[in-house]
Amino acid sequence: MAVNYLLKDGLVLDGSGRAGARADVLLAEGKIVAMGPQLSAAGAKVIDADGLVVAPGFIDSHTHSDRTVFHAPLGPSKVMQGVTTEVMGNCGIGLFPVGAGRRRRELETYLATMEGELPPGGIDWEDMDGYASAVERIGPGRNLAPMVAHGALRIAVMGSDDRVPTAAEMDEMKTLLSRSLKQGAWGMSTGLIYPPGSFAATAELAELAGVLAANGAVYASHIRGESKTLPAAVEEAVSIAASSGARVLISHLKAIGQPYWGQGRAALARLDEARSQGVDVWADQYPYEATSTSLTALLPGWVQDGGTEAMLWRLADADLHSRIRQAVREEMTVRGGPERVRIASLRTGANGKYVGRSIAELAWDRLLAPEDAVVALLKEEGGAVEAIYFSLSSEDLEGIIVSDFVAVGSDGSGLDPAKDGGKMVHPRNYGTFPRVLGRYVREQGLLSLEAAVRKMTALPAAIFGIRGRGLLQPGYNADIVAFDPGRIRDRADFADPHRYPEGIEHVFVNGVPAVAAGRLTGDGRGEVLRRRG
Known part of the structure; x- marks a missing residue:
């Protein structure tokens, strides 16, 4: 029998960016059923949220948990940050679609050079449906929203060759992309510094983006350059958005290398200009001065x-x-x-x-x-x-983080310190969201608490079109985080990256506690989310 929960007397931030108000939130059957002062519910388990912020569960707009979910299904490094939904398949790196014969082996060989492990037995699916079924069988601890990876798409059709696709190959890529979108993929990502994505010309990307536009799906891009060629790379992304009509999300906006520091803020200004002209372009960012790849x-x-x-x-x-x-x-x-x-x-x-x-x-x-x-x-x-x-600047980071059209995305994976503790990983896997709330909201005052929560919830939900999540409203899915705004902070660093943050007290995924009183429950009730229409 499902347990109902009543979070009492918290400061409720609904994710919209509006000021919070003291209220109760009632959860039942995996949904938010009521919000307001002095609620009561017979038989509900009461959680004292006095002194805590109650907010929508955080939506991580840029992750690479596609493979790590198979050995760390509960994703404790994410849920302990308050993340209840991850958008996967970023940077053109993903596990579907899958070609036949040698193309399947080529994809597995390609993925073996990246962080993460394939499930035992390797890839035994062909498409989004097959991948989603494999993930659902292991019971993920948070919701997962997969995108089509352009790298996998290209390998499935034409391998890893540096060349322009033939007309027949282009048609096949568009067919596979359309099929994946109909099966529920949330868009397509590109990694234009990583082969084989880097071999794609703008015309190929724009044509595929046209398929995304026709389906109302997102084109998310690790753009072609983040140092000397950053301005040209941003221009390419803007041109794809303008010509195709697709919504474009620039991944982890930044400028790499001291000679180019300051260009991150210039890139943000160019995106702002494009948006003022009606171009549907957005970005995400992680709050660290180091990259990992x-x-x-x-x-x-x-x-x-x-x-x-x-x-x-x-x-x-x-x-x-x-x-x-x-x-x-x-x-x-x-x-x-x-x-x-x-x-x-x-x-x-x-x-x-x-x-x-x-x-x-x-x-x-x-x-x-x-x-x-x-x-x-x-x-x-x-x-x-x-x-x-270690190649980024604090000036660019802080200049970008204040933007109201830049979401928070970790660029990390769901990890388990019991299994992954020997790896020297980027601390963003454990600390991204508490770091924004602790360092950039409470300590530096660059963002209001309301604005920061919006960048982690309603904003990514709106960018990707994730319905029923990202806001606290009756009828929405009960993805909830309750945190202490005076205590929340990241503890993971580059010397000791496998450390959970402080201040995250409760996390609910589809109405089930994943974190209770600051501790993992070991219960995972996540879903593979599928885009519909």
Whole structure:
């Protein structure tokens, strides 16, 4: 029998950005059934929310939990932040659609170079329906909203080749995209610095975005450049939005590298200008001055043409070594130099002593130039090296975070410290949402509490068209977070990233407690959300 809950005397922020009011919230059968002062309900379990903010569960607009959900289904690193819904399949990296035969193997090989693990037995589905069924069988601890990954879409149809699709291939990609959207995918993401997405021309992306526009779905893009080419990359995204009519979300808006600090705020201003002209463009952001992605991000696209095996072959080719090492050196310099690139995780245990250490330390230990150390490590680990890059500025971060059209997105994954505690991960996996509320609301006063909660709830719900979530209203799903505004803060850092935040007292997912009195309940009642119409 389902238990009803009554949250009493909390400061209710409904997610809209309006000022809060002291009220009670009654939950029954997975829904919000009433809100107001002095509510009562026979048989309901009463939770004293005096001194707490009661808000909609946070919607993480940019995550990579597509694979980690299989080994950490409850996603404790997310629910302990108050996250009740994650939008997955970002940066063009995802697990569907899946081509046949060698295309399936090619996708699995490609994903093996990224953070996360495939389920036992690998990929045994073909489409959004099959992937969703696989996730539903394990019982996720929060709601998951998958997008189509452009990288997977391209691999399914034409592999990892650096070329323009034929007319027939373009039609097939559009057909697969349409099918995924009809099955409930929330849009399509691109990763235009990662092969094979980086091989796509603007015309290909705009044509696919037209399919999204026709279905009312989102085009979310890790744009083509975030340093020297940031202005041109933003312009490309704006042009795709304008020409296709699709709603465009620029992922984790930022400017990488000290020579380009300040360009993040300039990019935000350009988006604001486009919006004033009627272009449907938005952004999300995480509140840290470091990025995290594969070490292969230091390689030029031509090295990765044809997929992982072709990349490893080129890394071993003595005739290409000089050209590759120069490109790696240049990109590493943009990202702050070898001292500011830290190894986060590796495929094998052979190089485990380097996890948490910088490329400069790796190079010193091996008596190699830093660029040679990068190439050697990638070869030894089959390309599967994750790294953290300390290359962003506080000025850009703070200039972007105040925008009312920029949502909060962690760019992280749902992790379990009991299973993942040995990995040197980015602290955003555990601390993104409390960090905004603690540092940028309470300590620095850059945002009001109401505005910050909106950026975590109603705003991402509106961008993606997620109905029945993101606001506190009778009839909405009972995704709820109750937190202490005077105490909430992130505790995870780069030295000790697997630390839960403070101040999150209660989290409900579809009316079931996932966090109670600051502790995980071990109960997961999340769903794979499917977009309808």
